[in-house]
Amino acid sequence: MRVLVTGGAGFIGSHIVDALVARKHRVIVLDSLHPQIHPTGRRPAYLSAKAGFVRGDVRTRRILADLIPRVDAVIHQAARVGVGQSMYEINEYVDANTRGTALLLDVLTSVRNRVKKLLIASSMSIYGEGSYRCPSCGPVQVRDRREEDLKRRRFEPYCSRHRKILRWERTPETKSIVPTSIYASTKRDQEEMCLMIGRAYGIPTVAIRYFNVYGPRQALSNPYTGVLAIFGSRLLNDNPPLIFEDGGQARDFVHVRDIAAANLAALERAGADGCAVNCGTGRPVTVRQVAEDLARAMVKSIRPVLLGDFRVGDIRHCIADNREIRRRLGWTPRISWSNGLAEYAAYLRTQTAVDRVDNAIRELEQRRLRRKSSR
Numbered sequence: 081m082r083v084l085v086t087g088g089a090g091f092i093g094s095h096i097v098d099a100l101v102a103r104k105h106r107v108i109v110l111d112s113l114h115p116q117i118h119p120t121g122r123r124p125a126y127l128s129a130k131a132g133f134v135r136g137d138v139r140t141r142r143i144l145a146d147l148i149p150r151v152d153a154v155i156h157q158a159a160r161v162g163v164g165q166s167m168y169e170i171n172e173y174v175d176a177n178t179r180g181t182a183l184l185l186d187v188l189t190s191v192r193n194r195v196k197k198l199l200i201a202s203s204m205s206i207y208g209e210g211s212y213r214c215p216s217c218g219p220v221q222v223r224d225r226r227e228e229d230l231k232r233r234r235f236e237p238y239c240s241r242h243r244k245i246l247r248w249e250r251t252p253e254t255k256s257i258v259p260t261s262i263y264a265s266t267k268r269d270q271e272e273m274c275l276m277i278g279r280a281y282g283i284p285t286v287a288i289r290y291f292n293v294y295g296p297r298q299a300l301s302n303p304y305t306g307v308l309a310i311f312g313s314r315l316l317n318d319n320p321p322l323i324f325e326d327g328g329q330a331r332d333f334v335h336v337r338d339i340a341a342a343n344l345a346a347l348e349r350a351g352a353d354g355c356a357v358n359c360g361t362g363r364p365v366t367v368r369q370v371a372e373d374l375a376r377a378m379v380k381s382i383r384p385v386l387l388g389d390f391r392v393g394d395i396r397h398c399i400a401d402n403r404e405i406r407r408r409l410g411w412t413p414r415i416s417w418s419n420g421l422a423e424y425a426a427y428l429r430t431q432t433a434v435d436r437v438d439n440a441i442r443e444l445e446q447r448r449l450r451r452k453s454s455r
């Protein structure tokens with residue numbers, strides 16, 4: 081197939097490009113080389129030489145109208161990616177992500193030869209809190225944790241009826257969608273718009289809800305990327321990782337090559353057409369464990385600093401129930417946490433990174449999006 085990968089010069093997009101090239105698909109990348117991700121402004125050296133490359137914004141109709149009639153499938157990864165930043169660059173996030181996708185769909189539906197597949201990068205962030213169960217009353221929906229609780233360092237969600245701490249459970253696709261950031265609401269919009277238009281126009285469409293993706297090429301100097309890249313850039317500069325809350329919050333870390341494999345499976349198979357599917361391992365790792373495991377893998381004896389403070393909109397736990405993607409696409413995660421982390425530590429040793437985390441924390445503080453807990 082001829083495949084257009086938007087955002088294909090980015091972290092995840094470039095690994096999808098590699099997987100497509102390995103399967104002999106023909107690839108065109110459309111990427112604006114956003115300066116926060118690509119400070120040099122040049123086509124990254126890691127991007128496969130076998131891929132065609134167009135530098136441009138997904139919000140430019142002329143470029144989309146030129147590229148889309150030439151491809152059989154579109155894999156839409158281009159987006160602004162940063163939960164905290166989206167809370168103060170509201171217009172830019174909605175414009176790039178929601179309107180960018182709207183324009184893409186406009187062009188997709190107006191060409192004579194419709195594409196045979198559309199894949200959209202969705203996110204676990206659309207769930208807000210993951211699924212929970214009260215030992216006494218069963219499944220409970222957790223909406224926002226209360227600020228008074230967070231200030232008193234009661235970070236674990238509890239049952240308002242029994243005051244018992246809730247147990248997290250794996251989050252299935254049927255869980256209610258409750259975005260707690262502008263970024264998350266744009267991901268929900270992208271997913272809903274693509275699935276809806278896909279159904280209306282008979283374009284087989286799959287939304288893949290990525291959990292926390294990690295691996296080589298994640299922009300290290302971007303303080304709004306994933307926690308592994310942020311901790312990695314701190315440790316590379318011999319600074320301790322900074323941890324919000326008590327570090328007991330758990331996430332589901334899925335390796336970027338497993339994400340690429342899920343995209344290939346969704347492209348080449350029909351099992352998930354019309355669906356939104358989770359893509360995560362189902363295995364929890366706490367943020368404190370991330371800091372400790374990564375320091376160990378990098379052979380640095382630097383302990384993380386527990387800030388105790390919290391960020392507005394942060395969730396406590398969200399772990400994937402991945403039975404749907406296993407059943408529909410035969411996908412299964414192949415890269416274990418220990419192997420993935422060892423590879424990532426080796427990759428970090430070849431990198432230099434400017435640590436901009438302090439600036440990012442200051443931005444949150446100025447906007448009162450970071451709050452203090454009592455000690």
Ligand SMILES: NC(=O)c1ccc[n+]([C@@H]2O[C@H](COP(=O)([O-])OP(=O)(O)OC[C@H]3O[C@@H](n4cnc5c(N)ncnc54)[C@H](O)[C@@H]3O)[C@@H](O)[C@H]2O)c1
Pocket residue numbers: 086087088089090091092093110111112113114117118136137138139156157158159160161176180201202203204267289290291292293294298299306
């Ligand atoms: N990294 C994660 O953990 C994660 C989790 C869930 C979902 N996602 C989604 O996966 C996709 C890829 O994320 P990533 O982590 O690779 O991020 P990334 O920032 O590394 O890659 C995004 C790429 O898109 C490009 N881009 C941004 N805005 C653009 C625009 N308007 N027009 C053209 N190109 C543009 C950037 O230059 C960059 O190369 C995004 O849609 C993101 O929302 C990522």
Ligand SMILES: [Zn+2]
Pocket residue numbers: 214215216217218239240241242243244
């Ligand atoms: Zn209860």
